[in-house]
Amino acid sequence: MSISSVSQPPLAASDINVKDYLDIIRRRKVIFIQVFVMVLVVGVMVTALQKPVYQTRAKITVAMQSNSVSINSSDNPIAPLMSLIQPDRLDAQLQVLQSGPFIDDAKKKAGVVKRAGVPPPTVTVAAQEGTGGVIQIGVEGGDPQEIARLANAMVEQHMERTELLSTNNLTRAMEFVRKERDKAAKALADAEGALLTFKKRNKVVQLAAETEARSKEYIDLKSRINEADSNITTTAAQVKELQARLDKMPLELTDVRVEPNLRIGKYQEKLDDLKLQAVDLARDYKPESKRMMALKAQIAELEAQLKNEKPEIRTESKRPNPAREPLQLKLSELEASLQGYQAEKNASAAKFDTRKGLVDNLGPWEVQLGKLTRERDAAQEAEKMFSTRLRDLEIRSQIKIPMARLVEPASVPSEPVRPKKSTNLMLSAVLGLCLAAGMAFLQEYMDDRVNSPDDLERISALSTLGHVPLMAGETQPLLSSLPANSHVSEAYRALRSAVGFAGIDAPIRRLLVTSASKGEGKSVTSVNLATAMAMDGKRVILVDADMRRPSMHRLLNLPNSPGLSEVLVGLKTVDEALQETDVDNLRAIAAGPIPPNPAELLGSEAFDRIMEQLSERADLVIFDSPPCMPVTDPLIIASRMDGVVLVLHSGTTRKGAIKHAEALLTRARARIVGVVFNRIQQAKSGYYYHHYYYYYGDGYYADAAEKGEQHRNGKRRKPELNSGRAMTVSSRSEDDD
Numbered sequence: 001m002s003i004s005s006v007s008q009p010p011l012a013a014s015d016i017n018v019k020d021y022l023d024i025i026r027r028r029k030v031i032f033i034q035v036f037v038m039v040l041v042v043g044v045m046v047t048a049l050q051k052p053v054y055q056t057r058a059k060i061t062v063a064m065q066s067n068s069v070s071i072n073s074s075d076n077p078i079a080p081l082m083s084l085i086q087p088d089r090l091d092a093q094l095q096v097l098q099s100g101p102f103i104d105d106a107k108k109k110a111g112v113v114k115r116a117g118v119p120p121p122t123v124t125v126a127a128q129e130g131t132g133g134v135i136q137i138g139v140e141g142g143d144p145q146e147i148a149r150l151a152n153a154m155v156e157q158h159m160e161r162t163e164l165l166s167t168n169n170l171t172r173a174m175e176f177v178r179k180e181r182d183k184a185a186k187a188l189a190d191a192e193g194a195l196l197t198f199k200k201r202n203k204v205v206q207l208a209a210e211t212e213a214r215s216k217e218y219i220d221l222k223s224r225i226n227e228a229d230s231n232i233t234t235t236a237a238q239v240k241e242l243q244a245r246l247d248k249m250p251l252e253l254t255d256v257r258v259e260p261n262l263r264i265g266k267y268q269e270k271l272d273d274l275k276l277q278a279v280d281l282a283r284d285y286k287p288e289s290k291r292m293m294a295l296k297a298q299i300a301e302l303e304a305q306l307k308n309e310k311p312e313i314r315t316e317s318k319r320p321n322p323a324r325e326p327l328q329l330k331l332s333e334l335e336a337s338l339q340g341y342q343a344e345k346n347a348s349a350a351k352f353d354t355r356k357g358l359v360d361n362l363g364p365w366e367v368q369l370g371k372l373t374r375e376r377d378a379a380q381e382a383e384k385m386f387s388t389r390l391r392d393l394e395i396r397s398q399i400k401i402p403m404a405r406l407v408e409p410a411s412v413p414s415e416p417v418r419p420k421k422s423t424n425l426m427l428s429a430v431l432g433l434c435l436a437a438g439m440a441f442l443q444e445y446m447d448d449r450v451n452s453p454d455d456l457e458r459i460s461a462l463s464t465l466g467h468v469p470l471m472a473g474e475t476q477p478l479l480s481s482l483p484a485n486s487h488v489s490e491a492y493r494a495l496r497s498a499v500g501f502a503g504i505d506a507p508i509r510r511l512l513v514t515s516a517s518k519g520e521g522k523s524v525t526s527v528n529l530a531t532a533m534a535m536d537g538k539r540v541i542l543v544d545a546d547m548r549r550p551s552m553h554r555l556l557n558l559p560n561s562p563g564l565s566e567v568l569v570g571l572k573t574v575d576e577a578l579q580e581t582d583v584d585n586l587r588a589i590a591a592g593p594i595p596p597n598p599a600e601l602l603g604s605e606a607f608d609r610i611m612e613q614l615s616e617r618a619d620l621v622i623f624d625s626p627p628c629m630p631v632t633d634p635l636i637i638a639s640r641m642d643g644v645v646l647v648l649h650s651g652t653t654r655k656g657a658i659k660h661a662e663a664l665l666t667r668a669r670a671r672i673v674g675v676v677f678n679r680i681q682q683a684k685s686g687y688y689y690h691h692y693y694y695y696y697g698d699g700y701y702a703d704a705a706e707k708g709e710q711h712r713n714g715k716r717r718k719p720e721l722n723s724g725r726a727m728t729v730s731s732r733s734e735d736d737d
Contacts, residue, residue, distance in 0.1 A: 043428025550591030563592020
């Protein structure tokens with residue numbers, strides 16, 4: 001039990017530590033365990049119901065397409081055909097492996113069939129980065145042997161397909177090149193025969209080297225001029241098209257930003273203020289007064305400004321068109337190329353004009369001889385090219401280089417990849433802990449009850465005077481009937497000390513005990529606190545000021561009459577109403593017959609006189625009053641007391657009720673000494689309170705008493721009562737407080 005000063009501030013949120021969170025989980029252990037077990041059971045059931053899925057992988061390496069033969073070269077007549085014997089690109093092979101028909105054929109080859117309760121196989125194909133053509137084929141499914149067969153079947157099928165395509169394409173290419181080689185050989189023979197015949201007919205043994213060179217150069221220059229003209233025409237058309245695109249393209253782009261007009265809000269706010277002023281002035285001034293007319297003019301002017309304001313403000317910003325830069329760069333490159341082609345044409349044309357006169361001086365037979373010679377040379381080059389390609393294809397057909405090779409076959413997996421039972425259980429446990437803690441904290445947050453002094457300190461500045469534990473059983477014994485070493489006895493002794501400490505600076509001679517609502521144990525607390533004070537040697541008078549539902553006389557086993565109501569109306573004197581109790585130094589005044597107007601009687605001067613008389617006859621007068629929320633009786637009494645003790649039922653009293661009761665007593669100018677936590681369940685009050693009561697109850701006093709009794713009698717005797725008669729009160733009596 002802790003005793004804090006009256007002026008202790010509420011506990012800040014930053015003062016909450018890990019122990020507080022653990023206490024919350026301990027208090028909410030039922031919901032915590034339920035949520036945790038539920039999530040864990042769901043995780044176990046989901047894991048158990050999941051079908052096992054196995055995974056296997058196979059790896060193959062495929063040949064990449066070579067760039068040794070350009071398929072875009074127009075000078076090479078067999079370039080398109082040679083590209084057919086090159087392997088497909090890597091992405092094309094991946095598309096083939098992932099295609100539905102290919103996978104369906106592989107499934108038929110592997111004998112894959114659909115079976116109920118077995119997850120069907122799924123295929124994933126991906127190229128491994130940085131490996132230069134290694135493809136990984138992954139297969140998942142419910143049958144480990146089936147997925148291994150499918151992966152290996154896909155590898156074999158792809159290897160057979162690439163090999164078949166390569167062989168067929170190579171055969172076709174060889175047949176085509178062989179035919180073209182034969183045509184080129186025949187053309188070469190015809191060209192050589194025509195040249196030989198011409199030389200014999202014109203009796204030309206050998207054309208002069210200089211004349212032949214001039215003729216050849218003349219033809220080459222003519223070809224260059226034609227090629228330059230073609231390039232100039234094509235480039236000029238591209239320049240014209242690109243320039244037209246640039247002419248249509250804007251130099252700058254306009255960015256439009258639309259923002260709300262903030263001036264409208266300001267004008268509207270100012271207009272509302274002026275209208276409110278007009279309403280206020282209309283109460284004191286006539287509509288035709290100068291002040292009202294000026295205000296109306298301001299309102300009209302402001303409304304006109306507000307009407308002219310646009311709801312949105314559009315701002316435009318210019319920026320260069322980024323699309324023009326690459327086009328301008330391309331245009332510059334084309335113009336430079338056009339100038340180069342023009343310069344090349346001019347140079348070739350100048351040489352052509354020079355060589356033209358020399359060639360024109362040649363005879364017709366010389367020109368014809370040069371033409372036949374060039375045809376022979378062209379046929380010779382063609383025959384040589386086709387012969388070389390045919391020889392390359394024959395060598396490749398003999399070597400038989402595979403287009404795909406197996407790197408790693410698929411093996412039969414022994415362990416499933418899903419579900420991972422240990423991982424699932426761990427995740428379920430972690431998720432269960434998180435959800436359970438969240439539900440516990442949510443329940444704690446939604447709980448409006450005061451369960452501990454920490455809850456009180458977070459909502460109020462009231463200090464905690466004591467903690468009275470809940471005794472087991474259906475009855476709640478009073479202090480006079482309890483052994484000295486019990487938890488409850490020590491709790492009320494500590495409460496007595498706390499009240500004494502609170503009265504050091506301002507002595508407490510009149511003490512009011514009340515609660516926020518009924519059933520919180522204020523009457524039992526009043527009787528036991530008065531008993532504890534009397535046992536301490538003080539002269540104590542206990543007054544039952546609850547003249548609506550009196551219960552103190554039943555607790556003390558006294559008659560209810562004569563009582564306070566009879567003294568207030570003058571039928572009895574204070575001395576006649578005072579009754580002796582079984583506790584030394586403790587006297588009591590019952591409530592008496594229930595009057596029709598308790599509040600008026602307690603607020604009368606007669607009650608003031610009674611308090612003065614009681615203060616003369618005792619060191620401490622304790623008043624047991626009704627709850628302060630339903631009626632005003634305790635508020636009337638509280639302003640005349642030296643201190644007020646507020647009793648709350650731990651785990652039952654609402655936070656709102658405590659705050660409301662504190663506000664009522666504060667408005668009544670009462671001095672609230674502190675709060676007593678009544679009926680605390682030790683198993684739910686945290687380690688601190690359990691340890692405290694064990695140490696002062698079962699721990700220290702019980703051990704000492706047990707040792708003493710064993711030393712005197714050889715066994716422990718039952719604890720004797722402090723008075724001659726045991727007094728107990730049923731739980732129903734206490735609930736009536």
